[in-house]
Amino acid sequence: MSLLVTGIAELVTHDPATGTLHDAAVIVDGSHIAWTGPAAHAPAADERLDVQGRAVVPGFVDSHAHPVFAGDRAAEFAARMAGEPYTGGGIRTTVAATRAATDDDLRSAVRRLLTEMRRQGTTTVEMKSGYGLTVADEVRSLRLAGEVTAETTYLGAHVVPTEYADRPDDYVTLVSGAMLEAAAPYARWIDVFCERGAFDGDQARTILTAGAKAGLGLRIHANQLTEGPGVRLAVELGAASADHCTHLSDADVDALAGSGTVATLLPGAEFSTRSPYPDARRLLDAGATVALATDCNPGSSYTSSMPFCIALAVREMRMTPAEALWAATAGGARALRRDDIGVLRPGARADLVVLDAPSHLHLAYRPGVPLISTVLHDGVPL
Ligand SMILES: [Zn+2]
Numbered sequence: 001m002s003l004l005v006t007g008i009a010e011l012v013t014h015d016p017a018t019g020t021l022h023d024a025a026v027i028v029d030g031s032h033i034a035w036t037g038p039a040a041h042a043p044a045a046d047e048r049l050d051v052q053g054r055a056v057v058p059g060f061v062d063s064h065a066h067p068v069f070a071g072d073r074a075a076e077f078a079a080r081m082a083g084e085p086y087t088g089g090g091i092r093t094t095v096a097a098t099r100a101a102t103d104d105d106l107r108s109a110v111r112r113l114l115t116e117m118r119r120q121g122t123t124t125v126e127m128k129s130g131y132g133l134t135v136a137d138e139v140r141s142l143r144l145a146g147e148v149t150a151e152t153t154y155l156g157a158h159v160v161p162t163e164y165a166d167r168p169d170d171y172v173t174l175v176s177g178a179m180l181e182a183a184a185p186y187a188r189w190i191d192v193f194c195e196r197g198a199f200d201g202d203q204a205r206t207i208l209t210a211g212a213k214a215g216l217g218l219r220i221h222a223n224q225l226t227e228g229p230g231v232r233l234a235v236e237l238g239a240a241s242a243d244h245c246t247h248l249s250d251a252d253v254d255a256l257a258g259s260g261t262v263a264t265l266l267p268g269a270e271f272s273t274r275s276p277y278p279d280a281r282r283l284l285d286a287g288a289t290v291a292l293a294t295d296c297n298p299g300s301s302y303t304s305s306m307p308f309c310i311a312l313a314v315r316e317m318r319m320t321p322a323e324a325l326w327a328a329t330a331g332g333a334r335a336l337r338r339d340d341i342g343v344l345r346p347g348a349r350a351d352l353v354v355l356d357a358p359s360h361l362h363l364a365y366r367p368g369v370p371l372i373s374t375v376l377h378d379g380v381p382l
Contacts (some may be wrong), residue, residue, distance in 0.1 A: 003028040004045035004381070009358045011036065012340040013328045015345035028058065028350040031378040036344055039088075051354050054373055055362075057325060059123025059351030060306035060343045061332030063151075064219075064243050064264055065294035068141040069114040069131040071097030073298045080273065089132070090299045098131035098141070107144050113296065114148050117304045118382055121372045123351035124332070126293075126343050128191055130155030135179045147378060153219060153334055154180070154187035157199050157207045172203045172258045176210035189240070190216040194230035201229035208237055217337065223247045235259040241291065241335040245299070246270065248276040257286040262299035262335040264291040265327070267312040268301035280317035291331030292324060307363050307371065314364035321364045350379035 011024035013036055025042035027035040035043060038117055044080050044290050071352040076090050080300035098106065110127070117125055127149050138156050138208035145152045156175040164171035180190070190211030194204040198221075207217050217240050222230025224244035231252040242256065243264040256263050263283050272276045292309045295301040303309070306328050333342030352372040355362065362371055375382045 002045040004048045009053045010149040012057045013344040020354045028379045055355045058329040062122045062125045063332035063335040066297035070101035070251040123377045126151035128153040128155040128156030133161040150328045153189035154183040155191045158194040176207045184214040191219045193221040209375045256288040262289045266295035268303045291335040292327040311364045311367035
């Protein structure tokens with residue numbers, strides 16, 4: 001079945017062959033885009049959707065999220081807003097709640113967040129484990145994530161769990177050995193929280209190297225709280241993405257700019273921890289590829305909203321609205337090494353968002369306003 005989407009005031013394709021079109025149309029054939037172009041030249045289709053002067057953009061690609069958890073940490077957030085600093089230690093609170101949850105409770109928690117994301121225009125989401133931190137609990141988290149997304153990431157190296165507090169090297173051995181072996185069949189990616197208080201550069205290297213050997217792609221939580229070794233390690237190991245990139249040296253920026261590693265910025269984390277934002281302008285001006293994602297998690301960034309992250313990136317990180325939208329769609333696709341999403345061109349997946357606005361500018365111009373009118377995912381309206 002084919003569908004003509006017409007009446008599009010502004011069509012942002014991210015396809016260099018067409019660019020941004022006005023008075024445009026899209027033909028969707030099954031789960032893929034068949035054609036884009038001026039509405040006056042649109043070929044015939046079985047069905048027709050007239051969006052009446054609204055803008056259409058690619059579905060958002062949230063390339064960094066932690067939605068597999070139980071409980072919340074609203075009280076920790078309130079304490080932080082009252083002046084307590086964020087250290088990452090609260091992760092263990094969520095680990096305890098997640099381990100105690102039943103499969104059904106955890107599954108419905110993941111699906112509730114997924115629904116929330118979809119309603120806000122996200123059509124692809126990466127989901128990390130990392131709140132289980134035992135072999136069985138990490139496998140369970142990845143299995144539940146794998147029920148709803150192909151982009152699953154093994155994050156056994158989120159934090160050293162309490163029971164290994166006095167022997168962290170034994171935990172690194174587990175994460176890069178038996179736990180990895182059990183998790184790999186359910187994961188596409190491996191990730192490490194490389195940070196003071198979590199895993200240092202040598203430990204991260206051991207874990208990521210083992211992950212690559214097991215056939216997983218690499219991603220790193222890098223340089224979030226301190227100017228650590230994470231970004232340079234990501235570039236050296238050919239990671240798809242270095243995420244956070246809040247505290248960067250000139251050498252880090254140069255390394256990212258000359259690499260195939262995407263700098264994924266997560267401004268929801270700085271918002272929710274009341275911290276300085278990463279310098280997106282510096283990365284873009286140096287020539288680095290920048291993505292935006294939510295970092296959706298119960299501790300440091302409990303938002304599932306890509307439009308909110310776009311608004312923050314424009315207001316607080318000096319990205320233009322067009323750069324921020326690209327980073328939240330095509331940039332996220334690059335960070336997942338995908339070329340079939342984040343772009344509206346013939347052959348790409350029919351993942352698109354109709355905005356209740358005449359142009360993409362409104363995503364940042366009207367922060368906090370529900371502007372998602374219709375979402376097509378694999379060609380199917382939600
Ligand atoms: Zn994260």
